[in-house]
Amino acid sequence: MATPLDADALDIDPLLDDPATRIVVCCGSGGVGKTTTAAALGVRAAERGRRTVVLTIDPARRLAQSMGLSELDNTPREVPGIDKAAGGELHAMMLDMKRTFDEIVETHADTDRAKAILENPFYQSLSTGFAGTQEYMAMEKLGQLRAGDEWDLIVVDTPPSRSALDFLDAPGRLGSFLDGKFIKLMMAPARVGGRAGMKVVNLGMAGLSLFTGALNKLLGAGLLRDVQTFIAAMDTMFGGFRTRADATYRLLQAPGTAFLVVAAPERDALREAAYFVERLAADRMPLAGLVLNRVHGSEAAGLSAERALAAAENLEDGGIVDREGGKVLDRDAPSAGPAAPEDGSPAVENPGHPRSVTTLGRAEKTETTTETAERTIAERTAAERTIPDVRSATDRTSTDGSTRDDGHGDAQGGEGGRDGEESRDSLHESRDGREDSAEVSVLAAGLLRLHADRMRLLARERRTRDRFMALHPDVPLAEVAALPGDVHDLDGLRAIGERLADQSRSAGPR
Amino acid sequence: MTGKGGTGKTTVAAALALALAHGGRRTLLVEVEGRQGIAQLFETEPLPYEERKIAVSHGNGEVYALAIDAERALLDYLQTFYKLGSAGRALKRLGAIDFATTIAPGLRDVLLTGKACEAVRRRDKRQRPVYDAVVMDAPPTGRIARFLGVNEEVAGLAKVGPVHNQAQAVMRVLKSPETAVHLVTLLEEMPVQETIDGIAELRAAGLPAASVVVNMVRPELPGEEQLLTAPGRTDEIAHAFARAGLGGARRGGRAERLVTPLLEQGREHAQRVRLERVLRAELSAQGLPVRELGLLSEGVELAGLYGLARELRGQWQNSGADAAGTDGKHP
CATH class of the missing domain: 1.10.287 (Helix Hairpins)
Known part of the structure; x- marks a missing residue:
């Protein structure tokens, strides 16, 4: 099936290969595989011939290990195992927020002043502590890496912010606070050496002295003095944080930067992605496209969930047609073994057609099989998740003697455990040549149910994605098929890169 | 309630608030990250900075919700202690409030946890707690120990004064048996690893890691x-x-x-x-109760949320109490 609404495919390779592309920023909400995407892009770009550095912020341990990173380390290290045949290489680093900040101080201040700043308690909190610093330092590091002109391509992972937008806002916020009106007012006394200096400032004076008074009481005078000293030291040290933050921000708007919004095909992740897309547009940041991770596909998409479920039920109902004549009512009878029709005939009329289920003794439940199955999957709880592996056709014999209905919905749900137990018992009592065939029926039914689940998931993911694409039709899209486990090594990252680049088969036919 | 991004911690927090309100109790569901996740979940208008009833539970149980806004919390705070009045607005114009909540070390987190603790300690005229339980949709696992522990840092920085006292009072509540930190995870490698790290960090900080909630568990086949x-x-x-x-x-x-x-x-x-x-084995080895919530295959809708609340209630009842500390404020 074609991508819906004919959305543009995001062409990763031309983006990575273009010498004009100097920075790729991966952003998105937490838990969508942002860091993995950044790492995979780095590996791919390097093996396609570019000198690449990946700046990760807070990678999961094993992902870091896959790139040979073992600890926070503020200088890029070469990643071993990269194929350099095309002339590229890959370096990677994990951002050490405090060290980056310390380095700024050390580069821009003389030794004594640097020492004073580094030992300032307010600085120590600022550099490790709160909202915005990590984002700012990521920007700062990006600026440094770019300024050196040592790299063809810098791939940046963004911090795991509470909201993806923080990454864009934080530097400006920090910069404007440190450089703002208020902080200038606060600095005034420290700069001229005492409370008398306050008189220099005439505007907003009443509010200010009230507030500094309040702050002094609230925080204790010592802290405010620390802040004042710190700001004064920083301010004289280099031309203001504001300028730096603005410069980094402009760097992101410059041609040569490409933003990739990373998401998973889930409502919340795509909602964040939508905000991000809109924000990037508002700030004239160059959006390259949306990377949709963990998309499920199926090579058997032609078989619908409904048909797969119906077929699974046919198999599980295996013996009905056969046994109907015999009216086997006693589940303990030796003959009540697994019951796959030997003639290979369909076990139930109207295969694939939703039938009404009226269960013996549970006649209050009348639902179509499809509804039942859906309800079952939605409601099955932890406590009930004890369905035995073999739920063969045998337990059907207990009910189908008097009705042709299958009681399946309930067996599947709350009482599955008990029913299954009994069926297993009877299976043991009836070890005969048919056991294999019964097992295959269970297996085949299991595969079909799995497929039905997969198809439902697929449909849900597609709905979520289509909604996004309808609202943002101009955003090129790349889908990455879900992997069964996490990525641990370069091969895994290569595989992700493959899937990213090859959109024709990334998530299988849809 | 904490959890790695994408694990559904907001959903589980809301479900727990519903579960704890069962049988005529009153709970407060608190949001601290300004995302309006609770409003989206309950399909209501964005929450203002005030406690507002958003759901009812069995037997006249009530769930209130509050989206804490750090700026407003600071203004309230200054108002309460210093009667600032219109000077507060002047400060806002100067950017002083922004400054204080964003830059002053951890003050934002102090205000957020402080407001939640105030709700925990609030009593009515007859000296009974106004809320039977307060459920916080807290920052993610990677930040939780730091977020909850910030008051300790602040109490160290501001060595005297009301902020110091407030910070210490908050820490006392957070470290007491009245508090329980639950970690939401998925059965995937990264969230599990983060959960294990988070538990270690909480324990190192003397904060009460109480249980692990495995969310979106796929049904067995x-x-x-x-x-x-x-x-x-x-x-x-x-x-x-x-x-x-x-x-x-x-x-x-x-x-x-x-x-x-x-x-x-x-x-x-x-x-x-x-x-x-x-x-699962790695999680079990952490020495905390591990609970599992089934996957809502059609995504979380209101009905599904109530279903999760029932599931939580059932599981907590079966295993004894630790949902909201050990003071009996559990379902």
């Missing part, structure tokens, strides 16, 4: 074990598909062509099941 033996039996499976009415079993027949892709899906599933088993 009948025949799951047999999937491992499947690849050798393609012919038999093709015949079974044919019996089930899916077409011909012969090579190239419709049923036969289904075998390979479905077996591949089965193999992936089996691989995931094995991985999940390992991850």
